Amino acid sequence: MTQGEAKAPAIILARPQMGENIGAAARVMRNFGLTDMRIVSPRDGWPNKKADALAAGAVDVLETARVSDDFASAVSDLTLVFATTARSREMVKPVMTPREAMARAKTETDRAGRAGVLFGAEATGLLNEELAAADILLTIPVDPGFSSLNLAQAVAVTAYEWRAGDAAPEDFSAAPLPATKQELMALMDHLEAELERKGFFFPDHKAESMKRNLRAGLTRGNWTHQDVQTLRGAIKALTGKRGG
């Protein structure tokens, strides 16, 4: 377990009904580096074969999950608890979006605290006594006209926000650089000379703006060295001058 995983928030599922949702939640937790799942009073008991099936490779999250019938013990070691809810229910608590909440969770773990996010049962959400135990309400910005978010999808969005500030993975940063401007200008010169030869820039008084537009368009291609080589080959092929 890396330090990042150790610090990531706990996910607490209160009275979840469908094993499929528990498994899908475990899988998406692992996708975003969360490993600490706690389950309070799962409807269909524990372990749950449907949860295992949907967890795909993340059965370790289920195997290490703390399962109990005691809500208080599920949050006892936490210093900061978020409760997800679609309605305010007139609770007088700070309200945060997932983005704000995960930023707040990071400051909590940075000072050696421990954060957790509570999710209620599929049909009914959190009980008022569970909401009362939370420091902050977390509300996902769904369309008010269609606000019933699947439990595992709610976990997905929250877990995603834990890592959403991260940059694209490293292997993407190895993408080749664009060609140098010298290479690009040589391509343009080449194309322009060939077009000139074919009488493309006609009538004369429009030639200058036609050339300018052509160069502007070609610049937008953001081509690599290899692209420029390929395009020069293509121009040669079109003009029938092999190896020229």
Add this chain to the structure above:
Amino acid sequence: MTQGEAKAPAIILARPQMGENIGAAARVMRNFGLTDMRIVSPRDGWPNKKADALAAGAVDVLETARVSDDFASAVSDLTLVFATTARSREMVKPVMTPREAMARAKTETDRAGRAGVLFGAEATGLLNEELAAADILLTIPVDPGFSSLNLAQAVAVTAYEWRAGDAAPEDFSAAPLPATKQELMALMDHLEAELERKGFFFPDHKAESMKRNLRAGLTRGNWTHQDVQTLRGAIKALTGKRGG
């Protein structure tokens, strides 16, 4: 359909395998105000009962989905296409996180363009020819050690980012204000006077710091007018002075 929905990006599922994933994707699209789904060559044909079952109330998204075997026609009206991929595959294209991509999609729709996000088949992802048709690669910041994200979860994270910048829904902003400082100070005065009477602030040379700490602690409660009233009632009850 509101203007917001009309502008939201299209979601294009290329060769999806499981109807459950198509249905779950439709549901979470509607959660975040997306309604334009396009499906290219669904493995199990169309319509799909498992998709309908998982879509919950979002069957309208499935009913209006454009389904065809022609990838090109699925993207033909778009001006900006994102392709989701976990690996760069040495494609020379800009790479964005979901957050960056949805911000870019907004600028595209603001200038009357039309954006769409491509998702590949569950097991295999996008084909190279599909990736080649995209302007920008979209990569979700998953743990490299567990990067296999469920298709509907990938759609969830992307759709969520379309609305993630939104504030908490309006009904949350009706949360009561904290009590005024005057009310809070009157409560502190009341409590302090009663504690004084009981000899709580002992020894004398620590009394000042004890009072300061007590007031600091009570200030952190961020109580409402009603909370303060309740607490004053509680103090009265504890000191046995009814109606005092």
